[in-house]
């Protein structure tokens with residue numbers, strides 16, 4: 214498969230992920246125990262560990278797609 218086709222497909226995937234993945238950057242408190250995302254409404258309970266650090270990161274599969282894309286573009 215041509216490299217430019219691979220790059221184009223990976224860009225489509227990473228662009229799609231960037232648009233559709235909420236990184237939960239703005240949150241507010243709800244009640245006594247809840248932290249709630251202002252954008253998507255996802256919520257985390259303090260008594261179940263609260264919002265994890267990984268909640269504000271792209272999923273690993275998308276990070277991997279970015280890495281492969283950078284490698285392909287660097288060739």
Ligand SMILES: [Zn+2]
Nearest residue numbers: 235237250253
């Ligand atoms: Zn969110």
